[in-house]
Amino acid sequence: xxxxxxxxxxxxxxxxxxxxxxxxxxxxxxxxxxxxxxxxxxxxxxxxxxxxxxxxxxxxxxxxxxxxxxxxxxxxxxxxxxxxxxxxxxxxxxxxxxxxxxxxxxxxxxxxxxxxxxxxxxxxxxxxxxxxxxxxxxxxxxxxxxxxxxxxxxxxxxxxxxxxxxxxxxxxxxxxxxxxxxxxxxxxxxxxxxxxxxxxxxxxxxxxxxxxxxxxxxxxxxxxxxxxxxxxxxxxxxxxxxxxxxxxxxxxxxxxxxxxxxxxxxxxxxxxxxxxxxxxxxxxxxxxxxxxxxxxxxxxxxxxxxxxxxxxxxxxxxxxx
Amino acid sequence: xxxxxxxxxxxxxxxxxxxxxxxxxxxxxxxxxxxxxxxxxxxxxxxxxxxxxxxxxxxxxxxxxxxxxxxxxxxxxxxxxxxxxxxxxxxxxxxxxxxxxxxxxxxxxxxxxxxxxxxxxxxxxxxxxxxxxxxxxxxxxxxxxxxxxxxxxxxxxxxxxxxxxxxxxxxxxxxxxxxxxxxxxxxxxxxxxxxxxxxxxxxxxxxxxxxxxxxxxxxxxxxxxxxxxxxxxxxxxxxxxxxxxxxxxxxxxxxxxxxxxxxxxxxxxxxxxxxxxxxxxxxxxxxxxxxxxxxxxxxxxxxxxxxxxxxxxxxxxxxxxxxxxxxxxxxxxxxxxxxxxxxxxxxx
Numbered sequence: 001x002x003x004x005x006x007x008x009x010x011x012x013x014x015x016x017x018x019x020x021x022x023x024x025x026x027x028x029x030x031x032x033x034x035x036x037x038x039x040x041x042x043x044x045x046x047x048x049x050x051x052x053x054x055x056x057x058x059x060x061x062x063x064x065x066x067x068x069x070x071x072x073x074x075x076x077x078x079x080x081x082x083x084x085x086x087x088x089x090x091x092x093x094x095x096x097x098x099x100x101x102x103x104x105x106x107x108x109x110x111x112x113x114x115x116x117x118x119x120x121x122x123x124x125x126x127x128x129x130x131x132x133x134x135x136x137x138x139x140x141x142x143x144x145x146x147x148x149x150x151x152x153x154x155x156x157x158x159x160x161x162x163x164x165x166x167x168x169x170x171x172x173x174x175x176x177x178x179x180x181x182x183x184x185x186x187x188x189x190x191x192x193x194x195x196x197x198x199x200x201x202x203x204x205x206x207x208x209x210x211x212x213x214x215x216x217x218x219x220x221x222x223x224x225x226x227x228x229x230x231x232x233x234x235x236x237x238x239x240x241x242x243x244x245x246x247x248x249x250x251x252x253x254x255x256x257x258x259x260x261x262x263x264x265x266x267x268x269x270x271x272x273x274x275x276x277x278x279x280x281x282x283x284x285x286x287x288x289x290x291x292x293x294x295x296x297x298x299x300x301x302x303x304x305x306x307x308x309x310x311x312x313x314x315x316x317x318x319x320x321x
Numbered sequence: 322x323x324x325x326x327x328x329x330x331x332x333x334x335x336x337x338x339x340x341x342x343x344x345x346x347x348x349x350x351x352x353x354x355x356x357x358x359x360x361x362x363x364x365x366x367x368x369x370x371x372x373x374x375x376x377x378x379x380x381x382x383x384x385x386x387x388x389x390x391x392x393x394x395x396x397x398x399x400x401x402x403x404x405x406x407x408x409x410x411x412x413x414x415x416x417x418x419x420x421x422x423x424x425x426x427x428x429x430x431x432x433x434x435x436x437x438x439x440x441x442x443x444x445x446x447x448x449x450x451x452x453x454x455x456x457x458x459x460x461x462x463x464x465x466x467x468x469x470x471x472x473x474x475x476x477x478x479x480x481x482x483x484x485x486x487x488x489x490x491x492x493x494x495x496x497x498x499x500x501x502x503x504x505x506x507x508x509x510x511x512x513x514x515x516x517x518x519x520x521x522x523x524x525x526x527x528x529x530x531x532x533x534x535x536x537x538x539x540x541x542x543x544x545x546x547x548x549x550x551x552x553x554x555x556x557x558x559x560x561x562x563x564x565x566x567x568x569x570x571x572x573x574x575x576x577x578x579x580x581x582x583x584x585x586x587x588x589x590x591x592x593x594x595x596x597x598x599x600x601x602x603x604x605x606x607x608x609x610x611x612x613x614x615x616x617x618x619x620x621x622x623x624x625x626x627x628x629x630x631x632x633x634x635x636x637x638x639x640x641x642x643x644x645x646x647x648x649x650x651x652x653x654x655x656x657x658x659x660x661x662x663x664x665x666x667x668x669x
Contacts, residue, residue: 024466050466055497057490060455064494067394067459070439073466090487094447095456097652102431105439106654138652161654189658236660 003181005144006173008151009039009112011181013076016158017047020074023158024050026061027078027112036080037114037173058084062091065109066099074108074158082113082167083127096163097138106161107138110154116169116207116257117305122296128206128256128289131263133165134235140164141235142188145209147178149232152185160188169207176210191238193245197227200251200319202311203242203268205231208255214308215315224319234264242268243276250281251318257305260288282321287314339613345387345407345545346604346614349379351626352403353601355412358630359419363580367638369421373434375400377575378507380545380600383407384552385475385505389442394460394474396444396453399434400507400574401477408443410436416633422640429643451478451487454504458491461500473501473560481512483529484520492565496533501559503566507542509574510596514586530567542572543596545604573597 003011016023025040031053034041044051054061058079065075079085085092092111099107117126134141140162144150150168157164186192194209195216204212209230216226229245231237246252252272254265265286272284287306295301356374363372375382378400386407389395395408402415417425418436427436427445437445444460446453457474464472482488483506495502506526510517523529530537538555541547548570555566573596577584591597608614614622651659 055490055493057494059452059487060458060490060494063452063455063487063491064459064462067444067456067461068463068466069459070444070456071460071463071467073463087486090449090452091455094449095452098447099439099445100654101652102427102435103437103439103445104428108654140653140655140658160658162658236658 001180002177003147003179004174005147005150005168005176006037006039008147008178008181009154009168010041010043012151012154013040014043014046016076016155017043017050020158022072022074023076024052024068024073025076025078026052026054026065028054028056028080030054030078035078037170039078039112039114058087059091062088062109062111063095066091066095066107069096069107069109070099070105074110076110076112076158078112079114081125082115082129083124085111085113085129092133092139092163092165093136097136100162101138107163108158108161109163110157110166111163112166112168114170115167116171117294117301118170119298119301120296121294123293126294128167128258130165130167130234131258134264134267135262138162139235140188140233141167142233143167143206144232145169145172145204145206145230147176148182148185151181153188153232156185156188167206171207186232188233189236189238191232191241192230193241194228194230195226197225198249199224199226200253200315201227201229201242201245201249202253202255202315203229203231203265204255205234205264206257208257208306211306211308211311212255215312218308218312219315224315226315231264237264237267237271239271239275242272243279246272246276247279250279252280252284253311253314253318254284254286255306255311256286256288258288260286260291263288282318285314285318287311339611341387341549342545342608342611343613345380345383345549346608347622347626348383348387348407349403349545349601349604350622351412351629352379352383352406354623354626355415355630356402358634360580362419362634368419368433370432372419372580373399373578374576374580375402377573377599378509378542379403380548380604381505381507381540381542381570381572382477384545384548385477385503385556387549388552388556389473389475392442392469392472394442394444394457394472396446396457396474396476398446398453398477398479400479404477405443410443412629412633413636416630416637417640420634420637421642422637423643424640449487450482451485451491454478454488454491454502455494457502458495458498458500461502462498471560473503473556475503475505475556477505477507479512480506480508480510480517480520480526481515483526492529492533492535492567495565496535499562499564501562501564503555503559503568505568505570507570507572509572510591511574511578511587513578513582516588526569527567533565533567535565535567536563538566538568540568540570541595542570543598543600543603545600546607571596572600575599
């Protein structure tokens, strides 16, 4: 048996629907059609009346979710693409994210964002939104990089009493496979050491974890031992695991598929620099996408985002310092 | 099915019982006196932030607050003090929120018109106009999923909010789902200073009803009798499966957008027109004409309302303000996922 990252997301939703009558799914084409990526395939048939097609009204989709959450439901909202969540931005950051702090009423909503680039998708079907949402208080932002995490973290997202932005990477949907669904899981908020090492820490999340692991393998032939930290969750951000890793290696490279200004890689470096400057043997580095919209053509796209090749080059530079 | 009902309304039409009219009138009076007190406190510098009043819109607001009952959902906007009182909010809660008491429902974290108790059906508005409509949809949608029947929801907006994407998305959504939503537009002719002709180009905002396939109702917002009649009708129709109801009331706000605004932009012709009448004065005339009360009764009601407002203000002014050192500064309900920032910095 082989389970893809996408299968894991579908199975997690099936289990959430089966286990908890408060859960429902609302999004464009999620019903009989099964979703643009088939992340809800057959769920409408298995759970009648609980997997519901929405009009192309992202603002109203999120507003409806907030109202339902106030009534004790646990909605899962599927954005067809993460990019379109900007239409719902107001309801997410001003309505959902402020509700508990203002009124003491929890707002348990899971917003699934199919994010990140795939070849040929262009400026409006490729964005990585995690930094935007992590900036706002009142939100939890998850970025699973493995099949196991896609399954277990989505289940945990539905159980969390706050709005959760669940960034699922479209490139991983079909490329990533596991033998079976996990039976145990690390909790949300804990980073994972995906590969241990002693010469350099690469902090990554989502699809970039796999690029970083490829670099670690490549550089092992050059006798470098690269430690790869998978953040798993960018908010909360597991500073302790990152600091412990930097304490072991003395060198830090942060990699993110999102744009360079601010963001997750900047946050990680700010924390390490302010709390663990003395642990560093070289200036911390970061690698992000270029500061332009995501390009359409595969040649341009491959150069726009960090890849194993560009990460390896940055790693070698840092190891020489 | 498109089902548009136009109800032009007749001033002074005696279609309510005395008890209903008097109850509504007393709440209007209380709301007006409370508003006057807020304006006074604002001028004395006792209010943090702005003060936004419902003067001139009490008849409309109170009618929809009264048409709802426990188990329903109400999303008032900035000029719905009367509707809030009618839906069950106490004067004390309103005063506590305006004066920033931590004992109020928003615990001084949010203020003035943003108060609410969502779990009790009173939503706490955000400032982004039109944004509460789909939240009311969500509450009603959840009722359906949970098998809760016979409920209705009212969302209040002004003419300006009809220009937002949120309004159109939410009204369309309610229509698709045939939700028991009553969407009340108080057309007071100005969104802050912007007049209707810079806000929309359709003949009437009621055109929006047929555009979205929902029932439409017009109200003379200065006439309490008309407001009560249409509010009861619209809420009853929504509750009984008639789908969303769009209500458009014609009226004028008899104050600035906020107390910082002298409203010098309001066309004198509008003030002189029937729509510019003071709904409280109109209701007083009806009350006296119907012999549902006399001058002595009115004076007694006024005194009672003033005493309640003054007592609440005196009490809240003795309450301590919020202590920043007692705050947990945690926006999450799932506290174990809090970042541990302190004073804006990452905790060491």
